[in-house]
Amino acid sequence: MIPKWKLVMYGSVAFLLIAFIQFVYLSNRHMSSHIRKTQKRDDLRIIDQTNQNSTSDRYSKFRCVGDDNDEGGALSRICLFFNICYNKLDKQWTFYQKTLERPVLYEKSKGILTQFEPGFVSLTYMDKHYWHPKVKIGPVPVEASRLTNLHSLFRHWPSQYGLNMGHFVWEDLGGVYNGMRAIGIEPEEMRASTIMDLEYDQNKNDKIFQKFHQLSCAITDIALQSFHDYVGGNFGIFQRANEINNAGKEVSFKEFRDGIVKCQGLDPGFIPKKHLIVITNKKRSNFGRSIKNLDEMTQYIKNTYPLIPVEVVEWDLLPFREQILKAQQATVLITPAGGVSMILPFMSEGTHAIIMDFHVTQQQFGFNVGDSGSMESAFWGHLGWFKKNYYQVKSKEDYVFDTQDATDARWFASVVVKMDRIKSLIDFALEDMSA
Structure with a gap:
């Protein structure tokens, strides 16, 4: 002291x-x-x-x-x-x-x-x-x-x-x-x-x-x-x-990520040998900003990829070390934006994240009205060890507001996932990892 x-x-x-x-x-x-x-x-x-x-x-x-x-x-x-x-x-x-x-x-x-x-x-x-x-x-x-x-x-x-x-x-x-x-x-x-x-x-x-x-x-x-x-x-x-x-801090981000993994008693260089699809459940979030039809999407993915284990995770219920371990084990991590920015950088080398965008209803944070906004892409773009794929949200059919009086879809809207579109992103991820 x-x-x-x-x-x-x-x-x-x-x-x-x-x-x-x-x-x-x-x-x-x-x-x-x-x-x-x-x-x-x-x-x-x-x-x-x-x-x-x-x-x-x-x-x-x-x-x-x-x-x-x-x-x-x-x-x-x-x-x-x-x-x-x-x-x-x-x-x-x-x-x-x-x-x-x-x-x-x-x-x-x-x-x-x-x-x-x-x-x-x-x-x-x-x-x-x-x-x-x-x-x-x-x-x-x-x-x-x-x-x-x-x-x-x-x-x-x-x-x-x-x-x-x-x-x-x-x-x-x-x-x-x-x-x-x-x-x-x-x-x-x-x-x-x-x-x-x-x-x-x-x-x-x-x-x-x-x-x-x-x-x-x-x-x-x-x-x-x-x-x-x-x-x-x-x-x-x-x-x-x-x-x-x-810009220019990519190496530092990786060093810092590896340091956290190591000090939790885990291997920073861990590479999963088997596929695992992990889906984020944010239904208990104060904000909302979740996947509205989470159960439907989860069942569809299980039926479409029967040989690949699928886990739905509420990250805040896991101890910190277990959060890191689960992120390392995931080969495809599907998540809405907001509130998950801590965990994604712990994904392993060569794996894929599928991150939900938000529909821009108010001009802010460098986005124009009507854009498909990627909430934390300014950070994700400088993490080069895993692949980022964005589920774009371009129309009112792609989301629902979490409250009746909400007007800003960035803060108070959940994504309604279309099955054919999520399948195309998962297929790309699996194909890319098998190349």
């Missing part, structure tokens, strides 16, 4: 702001070790590891990649802060420097800025939380308690509908992993830390903490810590507008 000193000094803090708004803490000791291994004898030693009171430890520093010229460019700015302090009493981050007039940002309209203005970096895209430190002249106080481990602090995006495992695993926790990889840090060196929203009640905090503890072994073997003093953030990956955030 954080020491009880009122002032905590971090070796360094990186704020990752493109696809993964997280806190990262990297000690000078870690960096100096790397520098010493690569420098020649006559090189100047930049960081003196042997002297804790050296100049490099007494003052704060920072550097950024991204937008250096626009005060409003927080969402495209990644910054690494060294020797920055957090005062636990006034909940203020402080940046210590020798003189006041030091460039912070070369603003295109205002000129050189010498203070970290509010909104310097973004902490939570969904909730529009921003962060900036306060500049103070003078060295880091000698009584500051020093943390030299590599840290990543994270906050789950609060949802009025409770803990959404898809967002939790692939955006919140996955953002920590992608953040580490993006700045060239081995994730296993990290001390994972989760920050709870003080507006949450304690029962919700405990549930999120326990789930994070269960999954954090995919990133690090170091024991998890819980902080209640400060709020961090995350960044969306599922909506079409966020797809640019996923």
